[in-house]
Amino acid sequence: MENFDIIIIGSGPAGITASIYGSRAGLKTLVIAGPAPGGQLLQTMDIENFPGFEHPISGFDLMTKMINQSKRLGTKIINEFAKELDLSKTPFTVKTGANIYQTKSVIIATGANAKWLGLESEQRLIGRGVSSCATCDGFFYKGKTVCVIGGGDSACEEAIFLTNFAQKVYLIHRRDQLRAAYIMQEKVKKNPKIEIIYDHIPSEIIGENKVSGIKIKNVKTQEEKKIDLDGVFIAIGHHPNSEIVKGKVKLDDHGYIVVDSNFQTSVPGVFACGDVADTVYKQAIVASGTGCMAAMNAIKFVESV
Numbered sequence: 001m002e003n004f005d006i007i008i009i010g011s012g013p014a015g016i017t018a019s020i021y022g023s024r025a026g027l028k029t030l031v032i033a034g035p036a037p038g039g040q041l042l043q044t045m046d047i048e049n050f051p052g053f054e055h056p057i058s059g060f061d062l063m064t065k066m067i068n069q070s071k072r073l074g075t076k077i078i079n080e081f082a083k084e085l086d087l088s089k090t091p092f093t094v095k096t097g098a099n100i101y102q103t104k105s106v107i108i109a110t111g112a113n114a115k116w117l118g119l120e121s122e123q124r125l126i127g128r129g130v131s132s133c134a135t136c137d138g139f140f141y142k143g144k145t146v147c148v149i150g151g152g153d154s155a156c157e158e159a160i161f162l163t164n165f166a167q168k169v170y171l172i173h174r175r176d177q178l179r180a181a182y183i184m185q186e187k188v189k190k191n192p193k194i195e196i197i198y199d200h201i202p203s204e205i206i207g208e209n210k211v212s213g214i215k216i217k218n219v220k221t222q223e224e225k226k227i228d229l230d231g232v233f234i235a236i237g238h239h240p241n242s243e244i245v246k247g248k249v250k251l252d253d254h255g256y257i258v259v260d261s262n263f264q265t266s267v268p269g270v271f272a273c274g275d276v277a278d279t280v281y282k283q284a285i286v287a288s289g290t291g292c293m294a295a296m297n298a299i300k301f302v303e304s305v
Contacts (some may be wrong), residue, residue: 010109012039014274129211
């Protein structure tokens with residue numbers, strides 16, 4: 001059984017940033033990365049809003065650079081899944097399929113997954129016109145036509161944001177009225193670039209190597225129609241990957257890990273950062289920032305025990 005000062009579960013920008021700080025502090029640091037280190041950014045083709053890169057960088061290249069930096073500083077990174085945590089006593093225990101590790105401190109950085117429609121065409125075109133983040137990708141649709149799928153606050157916010165770039169934004173919702181707050185609905189309805197299509201669901205996203213349109217179906221009449229467009233933004237929510245700590249630390253009603261101002265969970269010595277504890281921003285640079293703060297507080301915890 002190998003012992004560590006800090007074990008980080010998750011290898012996206014939050015987890016890898018945390019590991020950089022842990023290793024630079026001279027602490028024995030382990031990242032349990034899963035089979036594909038890098039997190040959700042591996043699905044992102046071009047990133048233009050992460051500071052330090054004059055030209056767009058792919059999510060794969062960005063995470064490769066961060067991971068190599070962390071390894072250079074001494075972090076041990078293993079491509080295994082964390083399957084079980086014992087946070088009832090210290091040192092904490094983390095079990096993977098093959099090994100058991102002990103640690104003075106744990107940082108949970110398991111992220112959150114966008115909820116997808118479940119269409120084959122959607123999965124095939126992710127990063128090729130299908131996105132779950134208007135803030136990340138809206139810039140690429142200057143003067144183009146796009147649609148947003150959803151009817152809540154997030155969907156309305158994304159639709160409004162996209163009007164800064166796109167010439168036309170369709171907001172497609174499966175119900176006969178939006179679920180967003182009244183003020184948000186009024187902003188959408190008053191925006192001349194946005195057209196709301198009620199009572200419809202996507203049935204197919206059209207395109208071979210990139211999005212060229214979408215087929216939508218009326219939920220009442222089952223009638224289908226096609227809309228020509230360049231981008232599809234899915235805004236039906238996120239699912240935090242917090243199952244491993246369910247019943248072990250406090251979660252909110254949606255499954256996000258609750259942390260204090262030090263990014264500590266309800267269990268002393270256990271911290272959380274990135275999208276698994278972020279209900280608002282879902283940005284790589286924010287995840288990295290919270291990874292830094294969680295690590296700095298984990299370092300203080302380890303040094304105090």
